[in-house]
Amino acid sequence: MPIPTRTFAEQANRQASRASASNKGGVLDRLKEVLVPRRLLVPRRAREGDAKIAVQRVGHRFGNEVVALDNVSIDVHPGEFVCLLGPSGCGKSTLLYALAGHISPSGGRITIDGQQVSGPSPERMLVFQEPALFPWLSVTQNLTFPLRARGLSRAEAAARAREFVRLVQLEGFEGALPHELSGGMRMRVSLARALAMDPQVLLMDEPFGALDAQTRDQMHRLLQRIWTRDQKTVVFVTHNVREALVLGDRVVVMASRPGRVIHDLEVRLPRPRDPDDEALVHLSRRIREEIGSAEGRGRTAPPAPPSDEERDVAESAPAAGSLPDRAPDPLGARL
Amino acid sequence: MVRDGRMGGAVLRSLSRLAEGYAASACAGLPLGIAIARSRPARVAIRPLVLGLQALPSICWLPLAVLWFGLSEWAILFVVVMGSLLAVTISTEDAVSAIDPLVLRAAGTLGIKGPRFFGGVLVPAALPGIVTGLKLGWSFAWRALMAGELLFGAGGLGQLLANGRDLLDVPQVMGVMIAIVAIGSAVDQLLFHFAEVRIRRRWGLAEAT
Numbered sequence: 280m281p282i283p284t285r286t287f288a289e290q291a292n293r294q295a296s297r298a299s300a301s302n303k304g305g306v307l308d309r310l311k312e313v314l315v316p317r318r319l320l321v322p323r324r325a326r327e328g329d330a331k332i333a334v335q336r337v338g339h340r341f342g343n344e345v346v347a348l349d350n351v352s353i354d355v356h357p358g359e360f361v362c363l364l365g366p367s368g369c370g371k372s373t374l375l376y377a378l379a380g381h382i383s384p385s386g387g388r389i390t391i392d393g394q395q396v397s398g399p400s401p402e403r404m405l406v407f408q409e410p411a412l413f414p415w416l417s418v419t420q421n422l423t424f425p426l427r428a429r430g431l432s433r434a435e436a437a438a439r440a441r442e443f444v445r446l447v448q449l450e451g452f453e454g455a456l457p458h459e460l461s462g463g464m465r466m467r468v469s470l471a472r473a474l475a476m477d478p479q480v481l482l483m484d485e486p487f488g489a490l491d492a493q494t495r496d497q498m499h500r501l502l503q504r505i506w507t508r509d510q511k512t513v514v515f516v517t518h519n520v521r522e523a524l525v526l527g528d529r530v531v532v533m534a535s536r537p538g539r540v541i542h543d544l545e546v547r548l549p550r551p552r553d554p555d556d557e558a559l560v561h562l563s564r565r566i567r568e569e570i571g572s573a574e575g576r577g578r579t580a581p582p583a584p585p586s587d588e589e590r591d592v593a594e595s596a597p598a599a600g601s602l603p604d605r606a607p608d609p610l611g612a613r614l
Numbered sequence: 615m616v617r618d619g620r621m622g623g624a625v626l627r628s629l630s631r632l633a634e635g636y637a638a639s640a641c642a643g644l645p646l647g648i649a650i651a652r653s654r655p656a657r658v659a660i661r662p663l664v665l666g667l668q669a670l671p672s673i674c675w676l677p678l679a680v681l682w683f684g685l686s687e688w689a690i691l692f693v694v695v696m697g698s699l700l701a702v703t704i705s706t707e708d709a710v711s712a713i714d715p716l717v718l719r720a721a722g723t724l725g726i727k728g729p730r731f732f733g734g735v736l737v738p739a740a741l742p743g744i745v746t747g748l749k750l751g752w753s754f755a756w757r758a759l760m761a762g763e764l765l766f767g768a769g770g771l772g773q774l775l776a777n778g779r780d781l782l783d784v785p786q787v788m789g790v791m792i793a794i795v796a797i798g799s800a801v802d803q804l805l806f807h808f809a810e811v812r813i814r815r816r817w818g819l820a821e822a823t
Contacts, residue, residue, distance in 0.1 A: 379723060401725035411720035414817050415738045424734060425724035458818025476724065 320562050323529055323543040329393070330354035331512050332378065332480065337387030339373055339538075347373040348384065349537035358510040362517055362527035366570060370538020371516045372484055378514060379405040379482050391480065401429060404478035406486045410465035412457040412472070418444060419453040422472050429476065443471040447501065463494035467501070474505065483515045487522070496554060499525050503551050520563040520570075525552045532566065534573045541573050620774065625793065628759060628770035631687070635694030636755045640748060643699050647706025647747070648736065661707075664700055672697030672758035676765060690762045697758025698751035705747020709740035742813050749806035756798050 332355035339348040348370040355361050363371040376382040377389055380399040389396045391403065399405070412421050422440035423433075431439065444453055447467040457465055466486060473481060487495045503526065506513060517523050523530045524546055532542040548559060649656040650664070675696045679689040713736070721735045737744070763772020771790055778786035814820040 381719065381722070399719075399722040399725075401723065403723075405719070405723040407716060407720065409716060411716045413717065413720075413735065413738070415741070425726055428724065428726045428730050428734075456816065456818060472724070 319547050319558055321545045321547065323545045326354075326356050328356065331357045331359070331392065332514070333388075333390045333393075334374070334378070335388045335390075337374070337377065337384045337389060339370070339377065339382070339384040339386070346537035348377075349539045351387070351533075351538070351540055353531060353540065353543070355512060355514060357512055360506055360513045360515065360526060360528045362515045362523035362530045363533060364517060364520060364523040364530050364566070364570075365533030365538075366518055366535055368538070369533040369535035371518075371533050373538065375405070375482050375484050375514060375516045378480075379403050381405070401425070401476050402478050403480045403482055404473045404476055406469060406473045406481065406483040408485050408488055410457065410462075410469040412465060412468055414457050417454050417456055418449060418460075418468050421457070421468055422475050425472065425476060439475050443475040446474070446505065447471040463490055463497065466490060466494075466498065470498075470502070474509075479512065481511050481513045483513065485517055486515075488517070488519075495522070499554065500551065502526060507550060520566045521554050521559065524548070524559050524563050524566075525554050530566070532570060534570065542569070621789070621793065624769065624771045624774045624790075625797065628763065628772070629797070631690060631770065632694065632755060632759050635691045635759065636698060636752060638691070639695045639697075639699035639702055639751060639755065642695075643702030643747075643751065644706050644737075644744065646699075647703040647744075648710055648732070650703065651707045651710035652736075664703055667696075668700045668704065672754065673761040673765065676762060680766075685766070685768070687768070690759070690766055690768060693762040694755050694759050698755035701754045702747050702751035705750055706740070706744050709743025709747065710736060712743060713739045742810070742817055742819060745806065745810050745813055749802065749810065752801060752806065753798065756794075756801075760794060 332353070334351060334353040334355075337348055337351045338346070340346055351370070351374060353361075353374075363374060365371050373382060373384075377384045378391075378396065380396045380403065383397070396403070413424065416424060419437070419440050422443060423436040426436035426439055427433070441453075444450060447470055449464060449467055449471070452460065452464065457468070460468065470486070487498045490498065499522065506526075515523075515526055517526075527546055530542075530544045530546055531540055532544065533539065534541045546562075548556070548562075552559060646660070646664075650661050651657070672693055675693050676689070679692040683689040683692060717735065717739050721731060726735055759770070760772045760775075763770040764776050765772075767773050767776060771794055775787060775790040775794075778784075778790060811820070
């Protein structure tokens, strides 16, 4: 059920910018906050120009039973880094696989550069949860093989492979086989392989989910560095709120049963972002609480429309700043 | 027997027949296995036939082979091929079906298609299983050949064995049996075991020692 996005974002900002002194929440305060210059999280505004990726009223059902996606519409502009955020089962991966062309959704339209998506293509490179390397090929061969398949000459492919191995800091491991590398190194090879193909759109499906926290932070720095350099269009699926805030220009929050978009937010934190930055930690806590309560509402009373009272509680309780630091939160365990 | 060259000649004769028959069944079995694993029509049309025929001991093809090809080399080769082809096909099909779907998806998103997909992704990904199938096919081929030669009497180790029986020469019979075992396990251990271990290690399926 839609909650006015603007209000939610304002509240998040209020906490993040520590303007909580005026948390009684009068109309005047609200107005003031809209005008406060330091708004770190704002509802996304429609942008001019053609969208790179247009998702129009897409729905998908598995076996005509489970509604994985219900009427989802998202526009992604060139060079945007969009994080699809939500608990497992909210359809974020389904949406990503639909963008990649591995699934054709049962309803709606997905176009990239105005062309309808039909089947996988190296222009929409998918990076999987697992590294998905070819186990019989060395690091360099894993990069050169798809490049050669794309029509590059042997020398071009080798040069490009060297460049991207260097970019992900794996010099010295060119001849190693995937099973000889650590999980983080394998993921870096996978990332290098995807980037070397120079896709227009990079689709990432929780690529760092299986890594330990330290390696993940490293990967975040690496990905931020690469993205600021190349400005690729990226759609990044995650259930980790902080990861979404560290990486995304834009966080699309999804909820499950049925899978739908509940918020579309712009993140205005300066880059490079630090996962321990106070403002970021505040924003992430607010988003987690929001997801938690959206899930709760979805589960307890799915068919009934929300009463005004319910909505009020969901909106005003966190703003009052009275919630304990560790609010019950299905995602919190990951962080 | 070894000294008068009968043994050496018989071994050569048997091995050259085996090489021809086995090569033919490997060449046919691999594409057939891949086709069954990858294409639905092939799976529906050929798979039950292959599985059913596998229940038939290879030597049972001999009467048919003799009727079709007469008392020629072709008849024995036919028996050898029928003995090993099905084993190679079925193992290849298993190996291809068991490929990690993630590898296939990765190949799809990387845009690897056509011959490059088959030669560069499908076969290497299935190779550990394919080698096991080739090993199995080899031992089936060897058995089929011995049985064929024994009954058919067209030279080779099998016929030497039959001769020993006719002459009531137990040492000859036992000597030939030992030769059959020796050759069978030598190829099995040296060639296939070596290849299998190397591949499993490179693919990261077994610990390097």
